[in-house]
Amino acid sequence: MQKMKLVVVGNGMAGMRVVEELLKIAPHIYDITVFGDEPYPNYNRIMLSPVLANEQTINDIILNTREWYAANNITLYTSARINKIDRKNRVVYAEDGTSAEYDRLLLATGSKPFMLPIPGADLKGVIGYRDIKDTNDMIDAAKAHKHAVVIGGGLLGLEAANGLKIQGMDVTVIHRNEWLLERQLDKTAGKMLQQNLEAKGLKFQLNQNTKELTGDSSGRVNAIHFADGTQLPADLVVMAVGIRPNFSLAESAGIYCNKGIVVNDTMQTYDPRIYSVGECVAHRGISYGLVAPLFEMAKVCATHLANFGIGSYKGSVTSTKLKVTGIDLFSAGDFASGDDIADDGREEIVLHDAVGGVYKKLVIKNDKIIGSVLYGDTADGAWYFQMLRDAKPIHEIRDSLMFGQDSLGNSGHQGQDKAAAMTNEMEVCGCNGVCKGTIVKAIQDQGLFTIDDVKKQTKAGSSCGSCVGLVEQILASTLGGGYAPPSTSKAICGCSDKNHEEVRAEIRTHKYLNIPDAMKGMNWRTQNGCATCRPALNYYLLSTWPHEAVDDPQSRFINERVHANIQKDGTYSVIPRMYGGVTTPDQLRKIADVAEKYAVPMVKVTGGQRIDLLGVKKEDLVDMWKDLDMPSGYAYAKGIRTVKTCVGSEFCRFGTQDSTQMGIDIEKAFDHMWAPHKVKFAVSGCPRNCAESGIKDVGIIGVDSGWEIYVGGNGGIKTEVAQFLCKVKTSEEVLEYSGAFIQIYREEARYLDRTVHWIERVGLEYVKQRVLEDSEGRKAAYERLLFALQGAIEPWSERVQKRAEHKEFETITV
Amino acid sequence: MSNWVKVAPFEEIPKLGARVVRTKDSEQKEFDIGVFRTEDDRIFAINNSCPHKAGPLSQGIVYGDKVACPLHSWKISLVDGKAEEPDVGETACFNTKIEDGIVYLELKAK
Numbered sequence: 001m002q003k004m005k006l007v008v009v010g011n012g013m014a015g016m017r018v019v020e021e022l023l024k025i026a027p028h029i030y031d032i033t034v035f036g037d038e039p040y041p042n043y044n045r046i047m048l049s050p051v052l053a054n055e056q057t058i059n060d061i062i063l064n065t066r067e068w069y070a071a072n073n074i075t076l077y078t079s080a081r082i083n084k085i086d087r088k089n090r091v092v093y094a095e096d097g098t099s100a101e102y103d104r105l106l107l108a109t110g111s112k113p114f115m116l117p118i119p120g121a122d123l124k125g126v127i128g129y130r131d132i133k134d135t136n137d138m139i140d141a142a143k144a145h146k147h148a149v150v151i152g153g154g155l156l157g158l159e160a161a162n163g164l165k166i167q168g169m170d171v172t173v174i175h176r177n178e179w180l181l182e183r184q185l186d187k188t189a190g191k192m193l194q195q196n197l198e199a200k201g202l203k204f205q206l207n208q209n210t211k212e213l214t215g216d217s218s219g220r221v222n223a224i225h226f227a228d229g230t231q232l233p234a235d236l237v238v239m240a241v242g243i244r245p246n247f248s249l250a251e252s253a254g255i256y257c258n259k260g261i262v263v264n265d266t267m268q269t270y271d272p273r274i275y276s277v278g279e280c281v282a283h284r285g286i287s288y289g290l291v292a293p294l295f296e297m298a299k300v301c302a303t304h305l306a307n308f309g310i311g312s313y314k315g316s317v318t319s320t321k322l323k324v325t326g327i328d329l330f331s332a333g334d335f336a337s338g339d340d341i342a343d344d345g346r347e348e349i350v351l352h353d354a355v356g357g358v359y360k361k362l363v364i365k366n367d368k369i370i371g372s373v374l375y376g377d378t379a380d381g382a383w384y385f386q387m388l389r390d391a392k393p394i395h396e397i398r399d400s401l402m403f404g405q406d407s408l409g410n411s412g413h414q415g416q417d418k419a420a421a422m423t424n425e426m427e428v429c430g431c432n433g434v435c436k437g438t439i440v441k442a443i444q445d446q447g448l449f450t451i452d453d454v455k456k457q458t459k460a461g462s463s464c465g466s467c468v469g470l471v472e473q474i475l476a477s478t479l480g481g482g483y484a485p486p487s488t489s490k491a492i493c494g495c496s497d498k499n500h501e502e503v504r505a506e507i508r509t510h511k512y513l514n515i516p517d518a519m520k521g522m523n524w525r526t527q528n529g530c531a532t533c534r535p536a537l538n539y540y541l542l543s544t545w546p547h548e549a550v551d552d553p554q555s556r557f558i559n560e561r562v563h564a565n566i567q568k569d570g571t572y573s574v575i576p577r578m579y580g581g582v583t584t585p586d587q588l589r590k591i592a593d594v595a596e597k598y599a600v601p602m603v604k605v606t607g608g609q610r611i612d613l614l615g616v617k618k619e620d621l622v623d624m625w626k627d628l629d630m631p632s633g634y635a636y637a638k639g640i641r642t643v644k645t646c647v648g649s650e651f652c653r654f655g656t657q658d659s660t661q662m663g664i665d666i667e668k669a670f671d672h673m674w675a676p677h678k679v680k681f682a683v684s685g686c687p688r689n690c691a692e693s694g695i696k697d698v699g700i701i702g703v704d705s706g707w708e709i710y711v712g713g714n715g716g717i718k719t720e721v722a723q724f725l726c727k728v729k730t731s732e733e734v735l736e737y738s739g740a741f742i743q744i745y746r747e748e749a750r751y752l753d754r755t756v757h758w759i760e761r762v763g764l765e766y767v768k769q770r771v772l773e774d775s776e777g778r779k780a781a782y783e784r785l786l787f788a789l790q791g792a793i794e795p796w797s798e799r800v801q802k803r804a805e806h807k808e809f810e811t812i813t814v
Numbered sequence: 815m816s817n818w819v820k821v822a823p824f825e826e827i828p829k830l831g832a833r834v835v836r837t838k839d840s841e842q843k844e845f846d847i848g849v850f851r852t853e854d855d856r857i858f859a860i861n862n863s864c865p866h867k868a869g870p871l872s873q874g875i876v877y878g879d880k881v882a883c884p885l886h887s888w889k890i891s892l893v894d895g896k897a898e899e900p901d902v903g904e905t906a907c908f909n910t911k912i913e914d915g916i917v918y919l920e921l922k923a924k
Contacts, residue, residue, distance in 0.1 A: 463886070528830065528853045528878065530878075531874070531875040531887060534877065554829065554876065555875070566873060570873070807828075807833070808828060811834045811836050811846070812822055812833055814820070814921070
């Protein structure tokens with residue numbers, strides 16, 4: 001089939017991001033031609049400031065080399081400015097006469113620096129700050145001249161001023177407002193910033209308006225004159241007062257523009273063959289000047305260019321960081337002070353240490369963070385921003401919110417969570433042995449922008465996940481304004497754009513009962529999914545339609561397929577069920593006999609009070625189960641694992657309740673239960689809590705008058721203390737309340753969410769409402785759980801009986 | 815000399831799954847080959863050892879013409895034995911054929 005022709009006007013970060021996304025999902029449908037008016041291949045524009053500050057070179061910031069274009073069969077024209085689009089014949093023309101036909105056209109023409117319309121603005125030495133040429137002009141000017149004036153105390157202006165100072169110039173920043181960065185900072189933080197920059201040698205004139213620029217006889221600027229009649233010498237004037245979308249090409253071609261190229265949520269312009277992304281567009285009336293939204297647009301645009309017709313861009317909330325080394329500031333959302341605006345229900349939490357140079361302000365409205373300003377200590381910026389974007393209720397953590405994510409309790413990092421304070425040699429990911437320097441280098445060299453990319457390329461955070469927050473901080477601090485935290489409602493995997501909740505809803509609505517139907521009905525992009533989505537789908541089908549959906553063993557992880565836990569050398573571990581951790585001499589004798597007969601290399605007592613036979617060959621599993629004649633302990637399952645118990649009132653002199661029997665009853669009631677992830681219970685007979693109920697998914701503590709139920713604990717990667725759910729009187733109620741809790745988790749959590757992750761997302765209030773307040777709903781949920789578990793088959797004895805059907809346990813010897 | 819050996823009847827290789835064939839190399843050292851069947855009923859054979867940490871690939875989840883290693887989820891192509899980027903590594907591949915419903919394997923790495 002003849003390929004379609006895609007022409008991209010604009011060889012910058014937005015346009016090329018679309019091309020990269022497109023190559024990922026549909027590499028063969030277009031012949032691609034790219035026009036760029038700069039003489040360089042695509043580079044990382046947000047890193048121009050580090051170049052000016054001598055921290056990086058031009059080569060460091062190239063994102064796509066010319067070899068990359070060639071390797072992907074992309075025709076690249078550089079120094080080629082398109083000045084005409086013939087929409088009727090579908091041809092674009094460049095100033096140098098080059099032309100290209102298109103079937104689809106992508107306009108990514110970016111923006112232009114806004115030049116103040118004052119006398120003298122056209123003098124030599126008066127420039128904007130936008131591209132490599134401007135950067136080089138500044139570096140050259142610094143060699144020959146002394147006095148630099150930057151007009152505009154915004155992000156770009158301050159980065160330019162800092163760079164010019166480092167280049168050796170005497171720099172004054174002229175700003176119209178009362179304080180710097182008034183769009184990013186409140187007055188307090190703005191003044192702190194000014195002091196820090198003054199300490200670096202920069203000078204400021206605030207509340208100052210520029211009237212005109214005057215030049216010498218050679219036509220080069222030499223002075224700046226202000227409205228108040230004063231003046232300053234100036235050999236270089238950088239105007240950094242804002243950018244304007246560059247849409248003159250689109251406008252001249254008759255494409256509807258309104259302060260930008262107007263696009264819909266699929267990034268399509270009024271001409272259906274023409275798409276547009278980046279700083280040149282006006283989406284729902286807004287133009288963005290930061291890189292993060294551009295990437296979101298690019299992703300959506302690529303899916304539409306690939307004819308998938310999915311995804312829509314709904315606008316972005318942005319955050320900013322100033323890329324001046326040694327100065328940490330972060331802001332996001334709406335943070336205008338109470339003094340500045342009418343009281344509309346917003347509350348502020350402020351921490352201000354003027355001597356220590358730390359200022360933090362969170363703006364809260366209706367129990368949600370709506371804005372934040374951090375100065376001096378920005379380690380928690382990404383965390384606050386994530387909560388802001390997710391509109392997460394904060395009342396449960398409000399007391400400690402200001403003290404950062406650490407204060408919520410996160411063991412394992414010994415407080416090493418200030419990404420900026422870490423040296424390059426310090427280890428970030430303990431599982432894969434990745435240190436900070438490796439991550440920073442990968443982000444810079446390979447142009448990584450998302451946490452997923454960093455995980456993929458460096459492996460950091462890709463195993464246990466406990467360091468992901470830290471990796472995210474490193475990403476955020478390396479990228480500055482280019483960083484956009486992932487939305488929490490992300491797609492289930494690369495095979496589909498639907499998120500977990502959408503997939504669950506469709507399985508329910510359309511009553512899909514097997515994986516092929518579900519994939520077909522939901523337009524899965526791949527033939528039979530991948531190792532990420534298949535286990536999730538299988539679980540969702542089974543938990544939504546118990547007894548009706550078809551379990552697909554091939555979509556389960558090996559452990560659940562063979563009912564044993566795979567070890568590093570390919571052997572398995574066998575853990576028989578011992579309800580409540582109680583065993584008998586007879587069971588112990590059988591276990592000992594089996595261990596000897598099969599020469600089991602290690603016999604070990606587990607943390608969940610069971611006996612583990614480690615190092616068993618796969619081909620021995622079925623024989624061993626036959627000899628053991630005990631049920632499977634499900635120690636390999638995303639499902640009910642163990643109910644740990646203390647001895648309780650039967651023997652213990654402190655025990656108030658029979659915790660052992662309660663544990664046995666729970667384990668028997670919920671035996672064979674699959675869940676989004678493993679589920680651990682514990683029952684203690686008194687508040688001394690010897691069964692460690694405080695770090696279990698469901699922890700039960702006996703008190704004199706009944707039982708307390710705690711939920712969402714976790715003793716693993718990140719120690720989480722279980723939260724109090726309720727107190728009940730009888731053991732029947734323990735089963736009903738904890739069963740209902742687990743059932744709602746089974747029905748609503750995302751696959752691989754532990755209870756703590758699910759509760760973190762929905763809030764404990766929601767859980768209480770479902771389990772405590774809605775008593776009908778609780779009973780119904782408990783009934784649904786019991787229904788789902790009805791007639792469950794014990795898997796080990798089933799394998800023993802039907803061994804002929806389970807040939808996968810046999811090795812073929814040739 | 816022909817190195818073709820009989821493995822098993824085609825239907826005894828599970829769809830989207832694998833069987834393990836134990837054999838000996840030229841130095842008489844035992845090693846395992848995974849014989850895989852994709853959803854569209856193609857048969858592939860690769861060394862049952864992930865290039866990462868020697869995980870038994872035959873135990874992984876099969877999708878498309880790839881398998882995800884059960885130990886650390888490296889994605890290995892059944893077609894050429896190569897690890898999916900950005901991981902780097904390769905495991906040996908073997909020829910297979912189906913005759914009269916029986917799967918055969920050539921004991922000589924491609």
